[in-house]
Amino acid sequence: MNFLKRLSLFEVLLIATIIGIHLYAAFSDAYNFPNAWFMRDDAYYYFKVAQNITEGHGISFDGINLTNGYHPLWLLVCIPVFYLARFDLILPLRVLLMVMAVLNAATAVLIYRLISKTLSRSVGMLAAAFWAFNFYIHTVVYEMGLETPLAAFTVVLLIWKISQFEEDWRTQPVTRRQLAVLGCIAALVLFSRLDLIFLAFIAGVWIVLRGKPIRFLLPLDLVIIFLSTTFSVALRTGLEPYNNFYASSAVEVAFLALIIKIASLYFFGLYQHPRTSSVWKTVRQTVTALSVSTMLIAGVYLLLLQIGIGKNFPRSAFLLDWGISIMLILSLRSIARWIGNKNIQIAAQPAPLAELQTNWRKWLADGLVYFGIVGGALALYMLFNQITFGTTSPVSGQIKRWWGSLPITIYENPADNWRSFFGVGYQEAFDTWQPLSSFLLWLAKKIYILYPGADTTDERYYIAMLIVALLAIILVALNTRRVLEKATKMALIPLAAGCGIQILSYTATAYGGAKEWYWISQMVFVTLAGSLLIELIIRPLQKIKFARMALEVSSLVLGIFFAYQFGTHITTIMRYNYFPADRPYVEAQVFLEQNTPPGSIIGMTGGGNVGYFIHDRTIVNMDGLINSNDYFHALQNMEAPKFLRERGVQIIFASSQMLASPPYYDQFGPYLERYNVYGGKGLLYLLDEPKY
Structure with a gap:
């Protein structure tokens, strides 16, 4: 593994700083751990279950009822750590803090290596320091005691390995061993947080369909189709009735739509390179493909309703879905046509059926290796759950979906406004794009003079979002080929698609009780995509030797500043000889x-x-x-x-x-x-x- 290779000086300094600061915290007063670091009640579910397992009380929080309300890989990490709880209840918390510090350092080093190799060393240094020392990321990912450090590490590890694979497959034949390694890492991603199954699946699509335009379009089509179907129902019914009565049937139709629409788009030629067809031909193909697929979906689901399998579904939503799908799919093809290779030859692109006949054996063989590992591991996990706990999936997720379907509940509601539904809210459970949203809030405060008012925070926040989005679009428009090349090497397309479907898996399924620590892959995406935008801004300076050195020094100075601020924060909350030794923890x-x-x-x-x-x-x-x-x-x-x-x-x-x-x-x-x-x-x- 790359971790075993010789570390650069920056990596050594970064690791030493992270470990040093966390060592300071690990030896602080015992009272700090439940009251300043591991403050989330949910973390102690892991801790107590792990302790009970080591003491022979079964996979149980209370030693009475068997439970599976956790993500399995983090529990496996906790089990040996909480063997120490028999000696002292605080000792395993000290050890776990250092385990999370190691995961923090490993993740930051991987981010540095990925970005330094793909973009530039100065941006890599800045991104690694940002990830390691950002207050929000550290609080949510590394201070709660939950599965988040492991999830972040496995996601970045998967992106790093895909980046390496991206170089390898272009120059040499792909081996089963390479695919198996990627499949194993994807399985680790899945079991670090089970809702990362979407990223694991889409990464497989990206890997198996390499070398074809479909690998760029299909991941984003998956998001569009899922969004269009569920949004159409919510738009037709309103969010409250949607959450209470229609979410289940909307998700059923969405999965049906994914199968039928993808097949229809493929055979109507919508996964060929967009430049192989005229604009009007693309429009005609899109309208025809989605019209045929919409009629098939409506017919199949109405048939399921007749035989008692389907649930109540508003018929007019099919028409809304048809219109929204056409608009979004055409928009994606237009963007792909704009940034695509302008020298592509029409004759070089085979017809869909011919392409399938040529490639199906290779796609099947590669898919069996990758998805066989991921799917096989998931099937074994579900079988174990069914045998041991009487249900195939964690009971905690089932309960929260039940909460979300209730008209009223004492617990958190599902997405009950459109900004939550789309995952673009702020300072709430569906604030999915942190730490970007913190930056947007900061920017919103700065433009107060342009848009004053005591109750205009919402407006200023979305104005700030629009400003940042427009600047990003301009940067991309000026560097389309470079953006496509770098985004491909950093696997930003499958990562973005995985983020999108994961968000919708909560907002569009009437899930009650979503938490801020769910959005780990989004934090990784913000870090990587933000690094790409920064690289585009400073790229002209990178060509000048003196300026390039100055940028690296500036990144190092900023990293030191981040580390100093972070270290000061840690010394403030993790005090020494401040609390009496006999003070109750709770x-x-x-x-x-x-x-x-x-x-x-x-x-x-x-x-x-x-x-x-x-x-x-x-x-x-x-x-x-x-x-x-x-x-x-x-x-x-x-x-x-x-x-x-x-x-x-x-x-x-x-x-x-x-x-x-x-x-x-x-x-x-x-x-x-x-x-x-x-x-x-x-x-x-x-x-x-x-x-x-």
Whole structure:
């Protein structure tokens, strides 16, 4: 692996700085870890499950209910680390902090190597320092204790290996070993965060269809088709009815559309090089292909409705989808025609059927290697889940989709406005393009003088977005061939498509409870695409030796500045000899230990950090995110109190108002008897029989 090769001086300095700062944090006061670093309750779900596995209590948060509410690869990393919890509960947190520091350093080095090789050394240095020391990236990716460091590393590793593959396949035959390595890395990406399956799949399309125009068009068509289908339904029904009643059927039709529209576009010649046809021929082919495919989709789905397989679907959405698809597909072909090779010869492009006859064996053989590994690993994972947990996918995701389908819920809503639906909001769960959106907010403040007003933040934010987008378009327009070349080497097209479909997999599926740490591949894309734009700006200076050296020195100085600011921040939050050694890590833990007998089994909504730190008691999760599939169904069927009581839960620590609201629907009310209160939550007995 490249990590084993000799490191450059910059890489050594970068790694030493990252590790040094994190070592400082790792030896700080114990109180810092749950209160300044690992502050997300969700992280302790991993920690407690890993601890229970090492102590022989099964794959369980509470030692009672088997659960799969986590991403598997990060849990595997946590298991050996939390073997140490039997000696000291803080010790594994110190070790895990350093594991994340190593992943941070490895990711930053890969970014440096990728960008230095593809663009320039000065931009590579700047991008690596930005990734390693940016406050937002570090807070979300490296301070939460979640799967994010591993996901970021595997995504960048996959992009790096694809970049190497991009050079290799043009000069020498592709071997099965190369494809197998890429497939294995894609499987790691998938299991680091399961929603990265879209990136893993699209990367395979990019790899298998190399050398053909279809590899550039198909990934973006996948996003367009999924977006067009779901947006058409949401536009027809409105977002609230869409989330409550139509999201499921819209997604079903979207998957049907992906199959039928892609096939239709292919056989009507829309995956040939756009310059091989006249503009009017392309328009005619597009309208015909999408008209035929829309009629087929409507016919097939209406047939499924008749036989009871499909769900309710607004018929007029098919017409909306037809119009939106034509507009977007034609726009993509126009852009491809504009930036494509102007010297392409029509005779050099075979007809679609002839191309398929010529290439299908090679595509099939390569696809079997890559997708056989990714798909085989996924199938084994799903089979293991079905056998062990009674469901093929993590119960946490199923629960959040259930929340999103409810008209009202105490938890976070699904995308309920258009900016959330498209993933272009800010300072909310669907703020998917950080840290770019932080820059846009900063720019929005700067243009206040041009667009004043106390309530104009939204307008100024989107004006700033428009300004940045226009500048980016101008830069691309002035450097089309170079942008295409560099974007190809950096795999920006499959990465962008993977980001787009991942966003829609949440916003268009009525997913409730999305979090800021979901958008890891988007952070990687922002870093790489931003680096490309910076390179385009400074490119004229790169041709001058003195200026090139000055740029490298400037990047190094900026990197030192980033590191200094970051180090100052870490020394501020991770203090030494500041907190008493006996100070409780979690206040609620002390309250529960003082007000419940040893051996108590206590139900809590959430309860991750309490479950990890509490002594001689067991916390059972009540929202279901880290509970069993059986509990999820009991919660849906209004049988959760009985389920918990049968498993020894005697006490509930939760907000009565929360338990009275959806998704609990006051099913616990008749079984509860309050006997104490703390922090707005009641400490309640869970009775054997209902009071009324």
